[in-house]
Amino acid sequence: MCGLLLPEYQRTQRVKKIIAVADYIFKQSFRNKILNILIIFVVLSMGFSLIISMLAQESELKMVIDFGLFAIEIFSFLTIALSLSVQMFEETELKTVSMIIVKPIKRFEYIIGKYIGIIVTLFWNTLFMLVTMMIVIKLKGADPWALRMMLAVLYIFISMCVLTSTAMLLSVVTTSVPSCIISLFFVYILGHLTVNLKHLTEQMQNAAAKIGIDIIYYILPNMELFNLKDKVYTTEGLFLPQYFVIMLGYAIIYIAITLTVSSAIFDKKEF
């Protein structure tokens, strides 16, 4: 935040450092075999949707779209989890973070660069999955450019950007790769349930339960805000511009807060 007050030369240098870290993380992610296998899995699962849709007689296209959107979300989540575990393993076991920290790179620059690197990886993966799904839809003889479907994918991508920032925070708070991944998994589940929990508490009288759920609701990322997967066919869908602005604002602020907190914790960490 204070970076905005710096002279232009320093600001350019800072951006260059962040880009260098992001580039390193992105290349590392794509060099990883597990992630490449994941991409092959994506193509296979989209192909699988083509086969399984044959079972859904007269409703094949719906099946392809529903399965495709589900696959995009799950594989995006796996991309985050895998990228993060690879980075954490290299940092803690291979001590690569020590090499980076002794260089004239500030710790928060490293955190932001790492975040951008994972997001770029995620972006290419999501794009790849979307194109594969569009090809499958085209093969089924339907319009692959359906706006609602595209928006649902965009919302999934934004939700995954939010989840990545939470994952960054968890990676600096937790001490091992398994604990970070397990925590991330629980955040993902609870993040999806918060709106339902909030709806339940509005009909409840129990004050303690209300407070407990409110804490979860406000602190964890609200993943349901970005869920348009099950509203592609409804008339009450949330495809309104004003809703998009609210959702985007929430995502940007959530990411800014979690990355700032992550940087502050990482700054105090000893290696």
Place this chain on the structure above:
Amino acid sequence: MAKKITIPLLLVLFFFMMCILNRLGTNYIFKTQPSWYFLNAHSYKKFLHILGAGFGMRPLVGDIEYISFLQYYGDKENLTNGYKDLYKYISDITDVDPNFTFAYNYGSSILAWNLQRYDEAIAIIKKGIQYNPTYWRLSLYLGAIMYKQKGDSLGYMKLLEQSMKFEDHPSMLERILGNIYMVYKTPDEAAFYWVKLYKESKYKESRDLAYKTLQKMISEKKIKDINKIIDLLNK
């Protein structure tokens, strides 16, 4: 020193903004989504449905239920008991995905036209109308089934013809209407319908049935203007 105060203050301010936006977004969901959208103590009976609703995967779980329904209906062994659980299968699909409009069309068509279980078919259609009030095509199906129940052939024929104008009609309706024409219309009128179905239907089953029926009608010399029908077929 200033940095130490400014950043936490900004963080607190951002946190409040985030809470407000979260609340606004949630209110949008509360306002726009119907009550069945949310999990509550009595909303879902199956674990798979709870999972689907909790993770925003209702349509996918609906598709899985739809496949189970098709497998149940496709299994000839269930014919012996008259597909007695068919209503439950359709109910399962529409419980988890109430916006799966094709399931109402298809399910009620089977119940009414193939199994003559009109009350169940009407109940399914009424459920569809309740959850999809703007999807008015369901009202056409409801009317057609009610006429069929009363035995008013002209009434349901008219409504079925209207339903056929929409792309998303179940393929079985095309064949049902053809069979109704065979009973209530002249052989020539019925033959024209089968030719149209043979040439225009996107479903292979419908085209196959149309071809077979026309062959049978021609060989039995039921049609007066055979040449015209053959010309139309060859066009």
